[in-house]
Amino acid sequence: MIASVLGIGTELVDGQIVNKNAAWISEKLKALGLTTKLHLVIPDDRKLIFESLDYCGQYSDLMFITGGLGPTSDDFTREVISEWTGLSLKWDESSWQHIKERLEPRGYVVKDIQRQQCYFPEGARVLKNNEGTANAFFVEAKGKKIFVLPGPPREIESVWNSEIAAWLEKSVEGMDPYITRHWDTIGMGESDVATLVEQALANVNVEKGYRVHLPYVEVKMSYFKSQEEKMRIHVENVTEALRDITVTRDQQDVPLMLSLALKSYTSLSIQDSATGQFLMNRLMPVMRNFMTEKIWSFSSHNIDPEADIRLIVLPKDEHSVFVSVERGNKKSSDIIVAPYKAMPMKERRAQYFAEAAMIFWLRHL
Template sequence: MKASILGIGTELTDGQIVNQNASWISKQLKDAGITTTSHLVVPDERALMREGIEFIAAHGDVLFITGGLGPTSDDFTRDIVAEWAGLPLKFDETSWKHVNERLTSRGYVVKDIQRQQCYFPEGAKVLFNSQGTANAFQLQVHGKTVFVLPGPPREIEAVWGSSISFWLDENTKHLDPRITRSWDTMGVGESDVAVIAEEVLQGVDVEKGYRVHLPYVEVKLSYLSSREKEMEPVIEKLSEALQFCTIVRDQKDPAQHFAEIVKPIQSICVIDEVTGSFLMNRLMPVLRTYMSEQMWSFSKSRAVKSPADLHLHVLPKDEHSCEVSLEYRGRKIKDTITTPYKTANMRERRHQYMAEMALIFWIKNLQ
């Protein structure tokens, strides 16, 4: 079973926002055993929208169309989908009731323009949207299963949880899902990592991939779940070969892992005199998510004094090494991080390496 995803909105093609919806949907589909063949975005232009639908229909069994279900004049996704399907639009009273209840409960006056959100192609299954006024819908047409979803990510997640996940459970039981195993390495170049992996995998029928996402070089293998037993010796051999430079496995994110660990702690002070903004940029997004009620601070100077429960420091030793420490509940632990990047033009890479290794050190000693 293959899927294809179309994002609709001039804000996408103009570069105003990034199409995170396609990435999120593809991840859910992969977990269910469905391969995504394409991501496409088109502006709010009728001809291009129609061409976009025809393109994804040619490349997928299950189609996902996001955006353009709102109440304004540039929201006409439902019209183009209905036109492509050869179906008339029908007004849905239940959706109109939903629009009225949601808006009036929030103190808004319901306007007649909102009615356009309540039209759906004849025979479509309306999918309730608990996070917005625009309900989604599902169609079986031209031999395809089509899901048409609103644009805001949280609304897509709401519809997914209430409707699409159940469809996936029922319709993917027969599939042999693809498994991806990965090794995130540091301190070794992409070509060097590739030489090691290729030697181990010589003669092995498996889909291989390499990805640089600094400071990591990722090695990944993908194969069908039915081959898991067969692949176990290969995974073990590759793990041994890459052990000297592997930091994390299977797409685990140290920053997120760190945030999960420190979530119960009420206050944190991070002092970083080494990595510039790299450590702060890694931690800020996850701390906002996991520690919205707690106190946390960043400083570039140890002169700052803080009564925080947990103190985390990254302090310089010399150009190629730093001291990393944590102090928590009367316990103080420290270690030295030495970077493998020695040349003058690798200064930025050194800082990235030290930031990531500091995270690893703190995770190890806080678990």
């Protein structure tokens, strides 16, 4: 099945809100071996919604529509879906009870305007929203399988986990999933990395892709699972070509890996006077999940000599840093030299030092 994701909401095209829903849905589909062909975002405009349904229907079998299921006058997604599918809207009493059960215990008065949230195309399967008043729904029409979801990400995740995930898992049984192998490389520019890969895959008919997310260059190689044995030698060739610059494989995350390695220690001290905010910004979001009940500190000038483990990155000169990991009286250290020599690349060097320090610590814990 090929999927599309259509986001509806004027706030999305105005730039008021970033459409993270499409990325989230696509990531879930990718994990099941499904391919998303397009993301489309449009305002609250009936004509555009109708035309966008036509467009998505041309390129996908599985359509996800988000937004426009609320109680206000600009929430008319269900009405356009009804028109596009040719299925009349029918009242669903259970959705009305759902709204009352969510609002009345909190002291809210349920208003008649909210009744519009209780109409669904004839034959649609209502999907309960445990995080909001707007139930989602699933309908089949024009040879397409269509999920219509509320806009808030928390509500989409709730409906997905309770109603959609199991349906998708069952639907993909027996399918030939489309899989992607990943290599995250560091220390070499995109064009140089691409040259190595193109040489390793010369005359091989396979989908290749590249993504720069500084200081990394990610390499992607995609094929159907049924081709895995045939592609094994080519995966090995790419792996060998990138061996000296590969940091992680298949979307491993360095800060997460480091945090998992550190969680067995009761106290931690980090001193970083070389990367600005890059190291802290990378580590803090994941370390909070593992270190909330531990003793830890992050400083640009001081290290706690009593901490179980001490991680240090200090500037040596403009192009290099001193990095070390200390546990008791044991110490491992090295000098890291950035590959970026040009003067305007100061920020890129700092990013590189942050990642290289985490990689060093991970390898010496």
